[in-house]
Amino acid sequence: MKERTVQLEVLRYNPDTDTEAHFQRYEVVCQEEWVVLDALNKIKADIDPTLNYRWSCHMAVCGSCGMMINGEPKLSCHAFLRDYEGVIRVEPLAHFPVERDLVTAPDDFMEKLKRVKPYVIPKEKKPISEGEYKQTPAQLMKFRQYSMCINCMLCYAACPQYGLTPSFIGPAALTLAHRYNQDSRDGGRMARQEVVATHEGVWECTFVGACSEVCPAQVDPASALQQMKITSSLDWIVEHLIPGGRSAGDAASREDAVDKS
Amino acid sequence: MAKSHKPVVWFPFAAGGTVIAFCIPVILLLTFLAALGHVPAGLDYQNMHVFARSGLGKLVIFGVVALSLWSSAHRLRCTCYDFGLRADTLAATVLYAAAIFGSIASAVFLARI
Numbered sequence: 001m002k003e004r005t006v007q008l009e010v011l012r013y014n015p016d017t018d019t020e021a022h023f024q025r026y027e028v029v030c031q032e033e034w035v036v037l038d039a040l041n042k043i044k045a046d047i048d049p050t051l052n053y054r055w056s057c058h059m060a061v062c063g064s065c066g067m068m069i070n071g072e073p074k075l076s077c078h079a080f081l082r083d084y085e086g087v088i089r090v091e092p093l094a095h096f097p098v099e100r101d102l103v104t105a106p107d108d109f110m111e112k113l114k115r116v117k118p119y120v121i122p123k124e125k126k127p128i129s130e131g132e133y134k135q136t137p138a139q140l141m142k143f144r145q146y147s148m149c150i151n152c153m154l155c156y157a158a159c160p161q162y163g164l165t166p167s168f169i170g171p172a173a174l175t176l177a178h179r180y181n182q183d184s185r186d187g188g189r190m191a192r193q194e195v196v197a198t199h200e201g202v203w204e205c206t207f208v209g210a211c212s213e214v215c216p217a218q219v220d221p222a223s224a225l226q227q228m229k230i231t232s233s234l235d236w237i238v239e240h241l242i243p244g245g246r247s248a249g250d251a252a253s254r255e256d257a258v259d260k261s
Numbered sequence: 262m263a264k265s266h267k268p269v270v271w272f273p274f275a276a277g278g279t280v281i282a283f284c285i286p287v288i289l290l291l292t293f294l295a296a297l298g299h300v301p302a303g304l305d306y307q308n309m310h311v312f313a314r315s316g317l318g319k320l321v322i323f324g325v326v327a328l329s330l331w332s333s334a335h336r337l338r339c340t341c342y343d344f345g346l347r348a349d350t351l352a353a354t355v356l357y358a359a360a361i362f363g364s365i366a367s368a369v370f371l372a373r374i
């Protein structure tokens with residue numbers, strides 16, 4: 001197997017001893033077909049055991065190893081060394097507080113995920129004895145793509161709006177809201193609109209599209225957000241321009257809130 | 262958290278974006294051809310004048326101009342925001358005012374035909 005020597009410049013930060021982060025350069029002998037994560041594992045095993053980073057599956061499924069590689073949000077298990085020339089710069093995911101080295105705190109994203117109610121709020125409740133909620137392949141295809149998110153948060157690191165306005169609910173959480181809104185078994189859209197249709201919801205998005213470019217699961221969050229802008233706009237027309245529309249919307253919203261509890 | 266009133270500006274923006282995508286490239290091409298002296302048959306001055314004098318023609322032309330202007334103004338506002346210019350109210354006021362001024366101007370010119 002062919003070997004190559006790779007230079008990695010890794011951002012280091014130890015909250016116990018460092019006042020600010022600094023870059024540390026490592027020279028690593030790698031196999032030609034390795035990914036950046038392999039190189040980091042080699043550093044950890046043979047050169048510097050103090051290096052911290054998250055990873056788990058090594059196959060772009062778990063979403064744990066997101067990092068900025070040469071300034072671009074990437075899964076390090078999916079970033080092949082052969083695609084890079086010269087020194088490879090590895091930094092923690094942008095727009096998230098750094099805990100230690102390449103480890104970031106995802107608390108803000110987790111909190112936002114909860115706010116969009118990312119679960120089926122059944123349209124009609126029925127006892128188990130009545131059997132399962134059935135769905136046709138066509139109904140499944142309406143939301144399947146949006147259910148493929150692996151919560152890697154690359155889209156948050158890529159989104160300039162999230163970087164500038166941290167209160168923005170952001171691409172992945174809003175896309176998950178859309179995934180449940182599109183589900184034929186779900187009746188919780190009006191409850192989710194309380195978050196989705198606010199300034200911090202879809203309206204903070206300016207359709208830059210970076211989220212969809214960096215998404216390793218081809219979820220295309222930007223398309224989900226644009227679709228939600230259309231439905232939110234139609235809701236607005238019903239609520240403000242059609243007599244009686246507002247109360248109907250509110251009633252549906254209250255029902256869903258009761259459903260959830 | 263209160264729901265946003267952004268659909269008021271977003272709906273014409275979305276409509277304008279569609280108009281720009283479908284009409285503007287064709288208009289640019291036709292204008293370019295006309296500038297080179299190749300006016301397609303049926304689109305000569307006389308025919309276009311008759312079209313612009315009719316009520317439907319005025320409405321179509323006004324729709325294309327006003328929606329395109331509004332869409333461009335909103336897109337520029339968003340671009341300012343993306344680049345970190347946080348004076349959103351100022352940017353919105355200046356750009357939307359320009360779009361409204363352009364729309365009124367086109368309505369005035371159309372009414373005079």
